Amino acid sequence: xxxxxxxxxxxxxxxxxxxxxxxxxxxxxxxxxxxxxxxxxxxxxxxxxxxxxxxxxxxxxxxxxxxxxxxxxxxxxxxxxxxxxxxxxxxxxxxxxxxxxxxxxxxxxxxxxxxxxxxxxxxxxxxxxxxxxxxxxxxxxxxxxxxxxxxxxxxxxxxxxxxxxxxxxxxxxxxxxxxxxxxxxxxxxxxxxxxxxxxxxxxxxxxxxxxxxxxxxxxxxxxxxxxxxxxxxxxxxxxxxxxxxxxxxxxxxxxxxxxxxxxxxxxxxxxxxxxxxxxx
Ligand SMILES: C[S@@+](CC[C@H](N)C(=O)[O-])C[C@H]1O[C@@H](n2cnc3c(N)ncnc32)[C@H](O)[C@@H]1O
Numbered sequence: 001x002x003x004x005x006x007x008x009x010x011x012x013x014x015x016x017x018x019x020x021x022x023x024x025x026x027x028x029x030x031x032x033x034x035x036x037x038x039x040x041x042x043x044x045x046x047x048x049x050x051x052x053x054x055x056x057x058x059x060x061x062x063x064x065x066x067x068x069x070x071x072x073x074x075x076x077x078x079x080x081x082x083x084x085x086x087x088x089x090x091x092x093x094x095x096x097x098x099x100x101x102x103x104x105x106x107x108x109x110x111x112x113x114x115x116x117x118x119x120x121x122x123x124x125x126x127x128x129x130x131x132x133x134x135x136x137x138x139x140x141x142x143x144x145x146x147x148x149x150x151x152x153x154x155x156x157x158x159x160x161x162x163x164x165x166x167x168x169x170x171x172x173x174x175x176x177x178x179x180x181x182x183x184x185x186x187x188x189x190x191x192x193x194x195x196x197x198x199x200x201x202x203x204x205x206x207x208x209x210x211x212x213x214x215x216x217x218x219x220x221x222x223x224x225x226x227x228x229x230x231x232x233x234x235x236x237x238x239x240x241x242x243x244x245x246x247x248x249x250x251x252x253x254x255x256x257x258x259x260x261x262x263x264x265x266x267x268x269x270x271x272x273x274x275x276x277x278x279x280x
Pocket of ligand 1: 068069070071072073074075099100101102103104107124125126127130177178179180194195196
């Protein structure tokens, strides 16, 4: 249901099946994090963080063979609102956002709902059981709100399409696969990469960061300055080198002491670096 500037979403309520949970978006002024935590818990039919993680030991071994780490933890809704605000990644001036290692897709769903200016929001996830939990939840959301969303689902891909007030189409996509194959990341205003890379894959991460477009704003799990091939070029700038070739320059943005509530540090929050790509 759309009403003025606010859209009301219905989320089936597992604890009280006769009464759906209602959340109102856009929430930039609204942001009731407790309500988002509860409603996402019901939508995803699981808890937050490691308690709600469906990963199997087989998936772990497969990922290790691919040089990936399935280390898991989620940025909580209040943390997501903070990282998207004007002092950090400033989603209000972006049209595209990509989450590399999107887990169950909670972060991209919240971003999509909170920022109507984001026309395209994309996530990619290597752990199939997490990807499928996201697929299932987005199907439930679409089925409960048929006047708002069109959905298409294939084996390794889901797309939600929403018609916005000016009749333009907004798209949320999730893929099952490796983040190194995410073409949308190369052309995105914001890239979130709250993902652990084993040391042998870190040079590939440097190459990937170098391939983003100029002015991309990124959030990283790793401290960029500690990655191989990263050389300081000023107080708040670094060069990214690969095979002794200088590939890109990045500038640190956002307060250095910003902390974002996460499932493993809900009160004090975890620090993530935020960077802006300056040049190739
Ligand atoms: C710490 S979780 C982040 C979840 C969510 N983005 C958030 O910030 O709340 C990192 C996710 O990245 C995924 N991942 C790790 N390596 C990956 C790769 N090479 N390609 C795609 N996903 C990957 C993991 O399976 C995990 O679900």
